[in-house]
Amino acid sequence: MSFSYQNNTLHADSVAIPELVDTYGSPLYVYSRTDIENNWREFDQAFGTHPHLVCYAVKANSNLAVLNVLAKIGAGFDIVSIGELERVLAAGGTANKCVFSGVAKTAIEIERALEVGVRCFNVESASELNRIESVARSVGKQAPISIRVNPNVDAKTHPYISTGLKENKFGVDMNEALDLYQHIQHSEHLTVQGLDCHIGSQITDVSPFLDALDKVLTLLDQLNTHNINIQHLDLGGGVGINYEGEETINIQAYIDAIISKVGQTEIILEPGRAIVGNAGIFITKVEFLKQNSTHAFAIVNGAMNDLLRPSFYNAYHQVLPINKTSTGTQANWNLVGPICETGDFLAKNRDLSLSEGDYLALMSTGAYGFTMSSNYNSRPRVAEVMVSNTSHQLIRKRETVQDLFAGECLYE
Numbered sequence: 001m002s003f004s005y006q007n008n009t010l011h012a013d014s015v016a017i018p019e020l021v022d023t024y025g026s027p028l029y030v031y032s033r034t035d036i037e038n039n040w041r042e043f044d045q046a047f048g049t050h051p052h053l054v055c056y057a058v059k060a061n062s063n064l065a066v067l068n069v070l071a072k073i074g075a076g077f078d079i080v081s082i083g084e085l086e087r088v089l090a091a092g093g094t095a096n097k098c099v100f101s102g103v104a105k106t107a108i109e110i111e112r113a114l115e116v117g118v119r120c121f122n123v124e125s126a127s128e129l130n131r132i133e134s135v136a137r138s139v140g141k142q143a144p145i146s147i148r149v150n151p152n153v154d155a156k157t158h159p160y161i162s163t164g165l166k167e168n169k170f171g172v173d174m175n176e177a178l179d180l181y182q183h184i185q186h187s188e189h190l191t192v193q194g195l196d197c198h199i200g201s202q203i204t205d206v207s208p209f210l211d212a213l214d215k216v217l218t219l220l221d222q223l224n225t226h227n228i229n230i231q232h233l234d235l236g237g238g239v240g241i242n243y244e245g246e247e248t249i250n251i252q253a254y255i256d257a258i259i260s261k262v263g264q265t266e267i268i269l270e271p272g273r274a275i276v277g278n279a280g281i282f283i284t285k286v287e288f289l290k291q292n293s294t295h296a297f298a299i300v301n302g303a304m305n306d307l308l309r310p311s312f313y314n315a316y317h318q319v320l321p322i323n324k325t326s327t328g329t330q331a332n333w334n335l336v337g338p339i340c341e342t343g344d345f346l347a348k349n350r351d352l353s354l355s356e357g358d359y360l361a362l363m364s365t366g367a368y369g370f371t372m373s374s375n376y377n378s379r380p381r382v383a384e385v386m387v388s389n390t391s392h393q394l395i396r397k398r399e400t401v402q403d404l405f406a407g408e409c410l411y412e
């Protein structure tokens with residue numbers, strides 16, 4: 001892990017965070033290139049010689065520099081929109097290493113994906129399959145298809161990020177899949193590519209993954225008996241990270257378990273959070289301290305629009321002082337932002353010693369941090385910086401107030 005204290009000052013790799021704040025201001029997202037590369041390589045190398053492709057889930061962090069770093073070391077990408085596809089291409093990624101997920105691809109998205117030649121479409125319904133077939137017909141191409149099945153397993157994670165249960169909108173029923181594959185097999189404009197599932201996110205126990213795999217393998221056998229030959233199995237993303245000291249999945253053991261079950265079938269994984277989550281932090285400044293008879297509030301300059309996870313999922317991010325020796329008021333603080341919502345908090349009940357003007361780091365915010373940010377309360381989105389050893393570089397400039405309404409005009 002690249003974020004650590006050196007002489008009581010938090011560093012990213014060998015760069016002191018105060019230097020980044022002086023250079024780029026705050027609030028600020030900071031990513032470690034080293035961590036991103038190491039995290040992806042851990043997945044990639046765990047497969048050894050087994051055929052595989054580790055497709056980074058772009059939604060976790062779609063900054064071009066992040067995608068470029070991953071493209072350079074051979075990553076594939078899991079995309080869910082034309083926006084993500086164009087980002088990957090602009091960052092030097094290759095289309096034939098992209099799997100196109102998502103429940104409702106538009107005709108324009110499908111046409112573009114066919115034009116650039118994505119590896120496959122992960123399809124989530126009969127209607128979507130029909131749409132892809134008709135677009136492929138109209139442009140005279142064959143669309144490579146994986147059906148995303150819903151294995152109906154409980155991922156035991158937050159209900160908002162659980163996707164593999166029957167009550168979720170994702171995937172098709174296992175017993176519907178054969179019909180869809182038979183349709184693909186007989187279509188001039190569709191080809192069978194793979195079989196896909198994704199059961200949820202921030203999963204910290206390997207057993208739901210292996211339960212889902214067993215169900216998918218039963219289906220694979222059934223497809224084989226109908227001469228439907230699957231080129232790859234895509235087991236989705238979802239590997240959890242350590243936010244709060246929780247036990248996480250041993251990636252080598254997870255991948256060994258997969259390999260032991262699948263023979264020579266190529267495996268695709270779609271990790272997002274596990275690649276970038278712990279590789280990023282969010283820096284915010286304490287503006288004011290405000291205590292009443294029951295609560296201590298540290299009002300910081302970052303808010304729910306910059307980092308939504310705490311408000312949206314009640315997610316926990318560790319809070320660390322940038323300067324460990326700074327002395328201030330010791331209390332059990334709630335870190336709240338400047339937005340006019342009671343739900344605007346970044347952390348609750350943290351024992352910290354704080355002064356106005358201190359800087360704090362919210363740890364493990366590299367995934368679903370910036371990508372879920374918004375302009376709510378007309379707040380410009382923050383800058384992003386990448387660090388590598390002793391160097392650092394701005395990878396997204398802070399938005400200006402003019403940027404906020406650049407696309408708007410008065411009604412004439």
Ligand code: LLP
Pocket residue numbers: 057060078101102161198200201202236237238239270271272273274309313367368372
């Ligand atoms: N593949 C598919 C089809 C997905 O829907 C997702 C995430 C992934 C891969 C990547 O999952 P990961 O490896 O990152 O767990 N905003 C939430 C997480 C939403 C995840 C949505 N799908 C959060 O902040 O926790």
